[in-house]
Amino acid sequence: MRRAPIAMVAMVGLLAAACGSRVPPAPAPPAVADASRVDMCTILTDQELTGLGIQGNTRKPEKVLGVVGCGWLGKPFTLRLERDKETVASYVARRNDPSFVAFAQNTVHGRAGVQIQLRRSGDQCDQSMDGGTVSLTVGVAASFSLDPQPIDACAEALRIAEMIEPRLPTTG
Amino acid sequence: MPGSVERADAQLTGVVQRETSLRAAVDAGELWLEAGVAERAAARCDQAVRDIDELLRGADVLTKKRKFGDNEDGNAAAERFAQAGYEYIDSMRHAQRVFANMAATYRAAGRTVAEADAANEEMFRGRSE
Secondary structure, three states: OOHHHHHHHHHHHHHHHHHHHHHOOOOOOOOOOOOOOOOEEEEEEOHHHOOOOOHHHOEEEEOOOEEEEEEOOOOOOEEEEEEEEOHHHHHHOOOHHHHHHEEEEEEEEEEEEEEEEEOOOOOOOEEEEOOOOEEEEEEEEEEOOOOOOOOOOOHHHHHHHHHHHHHHOOOO | OOOOHHHHHHHHHHHHHHHHHHHHHOOOOOOOOOHHHHHHHHHHHHHHHHHHHHHHHHHHHHHOOOOOOOOOHHHHHHHHHHHHHHHHHHHHHHHHHHHHHHHHHHHHHHHHHHHHHHHEEEEEEEEHH
């Protein structure tokens, strides 16, 4: 009669151990410091912008629908650098929005990100990355030319996001 | 009743026709412009091309940020909005092509005068030597 409770305890312990080993806890995403004060208009130097083919004197500040940042003209692409009140997680939740021609999740130096294309022509791409309570976006779009050079807009946006990412606030 | 994008396209068709006839006149040597005037006119067209690039940049933000709600009505509205956005972008790209061609035509008209001046100068120099 006394053996049964002991056996039950042992079974529960074994089951708990077994379940624990079968379902490891999901790895938590790396903590990201709050980037809600990052000034995207000045995060790249004039020299860096020039190196990307951007004309520094075309800078135009923008503040619309929770987006704060700047836009520039250039060749072969125009550029937007923005801080957005909408987070990467909220864009992931909207991944099936009909306005998005293409949507993909990725990382920028380990930081969660999304790539969103808004034009059917495929010559435009927004690369957003996690900034805690905000997201930080690099928007690239081919500028008009009668003799256009084809660009990989998402690859360009990711390359610029990788230039910016080390300058964002980090935890610790 | 045509929408604003269709009306803009119709106006552009008229501009395209004018640009085509100007180009034909320049190519035939019937139309020329003083080089400075031609360059100023061409630069204004180049500016229009850049202005439209800026408008399209703003349109990308609106397209991305506008939310209609994840339900049947919201998705239908979002699809209509996206479709209107695509038509707008196509129309604006068309306008850029028109302005860029117009700039090239003005520059060609300016070159005609510059080339004629150079030829005349060469001719006079030849006679005076």
